[in-house]
Amino acid sequence: MTSFKEKVIAIVQSAPYGKVVSYGQVAAYLGMPRGARQVGWILNATENSPGLLPWWRVVNNVGYLSIRGTKYHDKKLQRKLLVSEGVKVSEDFLLPMSVYRYRPSIDELKKFQLGKEYVDFLITKYRL
DNA sequence: ATAATGACATGTT
DNA sequence: TAACATGCCATTA
Numbered sequence: 001m002t003s004f005k006e007k008v009i010a011i012v013q014s015a016p017y018g019k020v021v022s023y024g025q026v027a028a029y030l031g032m033p034r035g036a037r038q039v040g041w042i043l044n045a046t047e048n049s050p051g052l053l054p055w056w057r058v059v060n061n062v063g064y065l066s067i068r069g070t071k072y073h074d075k076k077l078q079r080k081l082l083v084s085e086g087v088k089v090s091e092d093f094l095l096p097m098s099v100y101r102y103r104p105s106i107d108e109l110k111k112f113q114l115g116k117e118y119v120d121f122l123i124t125k126y127r128l
Numbered sequence: 129a130t131a132a133t134g135a136c137a138t139g140t141t
Numbered sequence: 142t143a144a145c146a147t148g149c150c151a152t153t154a
Contacts, residue, residue, distance in 0.1 A: 034150080044134075
């Protein structure tokens, strides 16, 4: 069972310590370039199994912590966790994507089992 | 089955 | 620049 949810988890887990990834990126690496919103949905509904899912490394495309506050997580905690990893997040919950965006290598992308042409598309989109 | 609800992204005003 | 509108699709009710 390689459900959407499991893929989301796998991709988010690939985001390294001290880096962040956008919802759109996660969706794109899933092979669903317009599924950003669904990624957020999954994270919102998934209870954080301690240490298994680095949900705090997912932000929106402009570097803003767009989480509104849910039963499991909240914006302030996310900021705290990111800061603890060395990511500089401003008081208004904004961080510079140009500095912290996770840019997977080609090999890492292959791990997600995507077609060659699609990989090329991702490269132009996120300038890997 | 159908409709409503989002931790989004992008294009247009 | 910032606000608004629209497309998106997994999940729930």
